[in-house]
Amino acid sequence: MLHKIDRFYSVMTKYLGYVLFIFMITMTLNVFYDVVMRYVFNSGSIALQELEWHQFSVIILLGMSYSLMEEAHVRVDVLYDRWSIKKKAMINMMGSIVFVLPIALLVAFNSVDFVMASYSSHEISMDPGGLTHRWIIKALIPASFWLLIFFDFGYFIKNLLLYKKANEQDSSEVGEQ
Helix, strand or coil: CHHHHHHHHHHHHHHHHHHHHHHHHHHHHHHHHHHHHHHHCCCCCHHHHHHHHHHHHHHHHHHHHHHHHCCCCCCCHHHHCCCCHHHHHHHHHHHHHHHHHHHHHHHHHHCHHHHHHHHHCCCCCCCCCCCCCCHHHHHHHHHHHHHHHHHHHHHHHHHHHHHHHHHHHHHHHHHHC
């Protein structure tokens, strides 16, 4: 059962990577267009400039979950690289529960009021010609942290399986001796 859950999370991580790839490509094209328009044609769009940081925000906020699952998050590799697979898995599971989950829950719950205030006030860009409906990008904050909680569960399962596999290997090595 745990292997099926792990495979499900692997597939979900792959699709999240595709979504992030699309956002990265569109952001790159948007920045390229904006630079060409500004410096070649002395023209530009405030809305497209704001869209750049909206796209960047999407990449960062969704990228948290992707980087967690792909082991691309920050850690002290000087120590971590020297540990056994079993110890790494245990540290990852503990970190998942002690660090990721509480922070993600804190932000997920506490950012909802921030989004609701933006939505109820019909917040728009302060710049003329800027984007409207600013609450949409702000709504991604709690949504992305709920997604992080979702993927944190998958990360825990992934490391639990690694821990069990390492434990079985340790047991089989003791039995052979």
